[in-house]
Amino acid sequence: MSTSTYVVAGMTCSGCAGRVRSAVGKVAGVTDVGVDPVTGQVTIASDGTLDDSKVRDAVKAAGYEVKD
Template identity: 45%
Template sequence: MAPKQYTVTGMSCEHCAASIREEVSEIPGVSEVVVDVAAKSVTVHGTDLDDARLRGAIVEAGYEVVDTVAV
């Protein structure tokens, strides 16, 4: 399955990235979470990825998803 990539606001450091990785990694099917703070992007790899759950996990970590990017 193709990865899902999101534009996320509010990230400013590695602690932000770690918080997002931790929340998103708990979702079933997620195999890898790549957070690029400078590019304001979160890319999720895995199988049967649920967009609503991924967005919810990012919000739960304290950040806002502003866009989904086609990968």
């Protein structure tokens, strides 16, 4: 199991966090998603190596953007 952390711009409430959590949770290999809308941190647990582009695409599909 591995953990990755991303910072997502534009989240302002628990509804935002829920949309990001739901979208990222559908990415292959993701086993758990923790989202803090105050700091913008999204912590993802996975059963292997995550495809970074798929995580970024999921965040974008939810209406937000991963900060670099």
